[in-house]
Amino acid sequence: MMESANAEHCSANRVTLRRLLCSAVAAMLFTSQPLHAEPMLEHIATPFRVATAAGDVTYFVAHEHSAQPRTALVVMHGHPRDAAKTLQAAISAAQAAGAGGKTLLVAPLFQVPEKLAARCHSAGLPQPQDGDALWRCGSWIEGDLDNSGKTGSFNAMDNLLADLKRRWPSLQSITVAGFSAGAQFVQHYVGFAHPPNAVRLRYVVADPGSWLxxxxxRPQPANGGSCGSETTCRFRWQTLNAGQCPRASQWKYGLEALPAHLQRTADAARQRYAAADITYLAAAEDTGTAPGAYYRILDKSCAAQLQGPYRLQRALAYADYDRRYLAPDKPHRLTIVPGCGHNVACVFPAPAARRALFPINAD
Structure with missing residues (x-):
């Protein structure tokens, strides 16, 4: 009798273990798949092409918009050229802010040759066409010339903004926002932009890996180690040791060795930056080595490490630098976005970020 009971007990245990194992395997398979497939750009937006000296640059405009929009939001993709994901994040943010259909939502795409695309590719991207301007995977980030040496990526953005004003003359304000590598592009672009006439230009810089x-x-935390908020972070500012890290003061980290094709002096770029309308966004959980911070893709060069160990601390330090040295009379605001790591789909639609992206509609 006891043996029979034990056998039944063991059999029941085996069934339970089998079920648990199957459930665990199913969960692993499920969580290894993206919860939301990245949309095809053509499914959520209409493509437009703008000419540059090197060829055409394509940008995508979300389908739902006013015939006579007064505002536009241009969102720059990151290093993997995730234009579809970035535009979808902007669409979600606009809908939550009550700006859906009112604001023109625009996503540029810097194309690279097909043989390089595997290094910086995202789902839903169209292939480059004959006549397209082409860059390398990361060269567009810092305003570099295209592969034929005819135009810089900042010039291409100038042309794109002018094209928006030409196609939609009702535009009065354009916000240029970027996340991650797209934020690096935007932050570097500010001092070298040539905006179209009769348009107010705003900028949103969200979670760049490094700063200009x-x-x-360069910053040194006054309280030692890492810090995670404006209230707990205090910085001392020290002059770079030229021999410690020669690239730390060179473009893209500083203004030495400034590319001639940018056609603006360092002093002029600084003055334009200080006077610009800029908001900084930093994800509260974009710190440390947790998976959500994507530490493995963070710039860990000595030039970047001198700005801080993680994206959040680098942003906090730069906001302090801005207040002290760049624009003390009118410092640019830093907004911490709670509950988000290094993910544009979390950051842009968050209430704290919506107020920066859509200042008129956010509340």
Whole structure:
């Protein structure tokens, strides 16, 4: 009798274990798949092409918009050229802010040759066409010339903004926002932009991996180690040791060795940056080595490490630098976005970020 009961008990245990194992395997398979497939750009937006000296640059406009929009939001993709994901994040943010259909939502796409695309490719991207301007995977980020050496990516953005104003003359304000590598592009672009006439230009810089400094000062946490908020972070500012890290003061980290094709002096770029309308966004959980911070793809060069160990601390330091040295009379605001790591789909639609992206409609 006891043996029979034990046998039944063991059999029941085996069934339970089998079920648990199957459930665990199913969960692993499920969580290994994206919860939301990245949309095809053509499914959510209409393509437009704008001419540059090197060929055409394509940008995508979300389908739902006013015939006579007064505002536009241009969102720059990151290093993997995730234009579809970035535009979808902007669409979600606009809908939550009550700006859906009112604001023109625009996503540029910097194309690279097909043989390089595997290194910086995202789902839903169209292939480059004959006549397209082409860059390398990361060259567009810092305003570099295209592969034929005819035009810089900042010039291409100038042309794109002018094309928006030409196609939609009702536009009065354009916000240029970027996340991650797209934020690096935007932050570097500010001092070198040539916006179209009769348009107010705003900028949103969200979670860049590194920052453009306008002098040789770099931060040291006054309280030691890492810090995670404006209230707990205090910085001392020290002048770079030229021999410690030669690239730390060179473009893209500083203004030494400034590319000639940008056609603006360092002093002029600094003045334009200080006077610009800029908001900084930093995800509260974009710190440390947790998976959500994507530490493995963070710039860990000595030039970047001198700006701080993680994206959040680098942003906090730069906001302090801005207040002290760049624009002390009218510092650019830093907004911490709670509950988000390094993910544009979380950051842009968040209430704190919506107020920066859609200042008129967010509340």
């Amino acid at each position: 400094y306008f002098d040789n000062l």
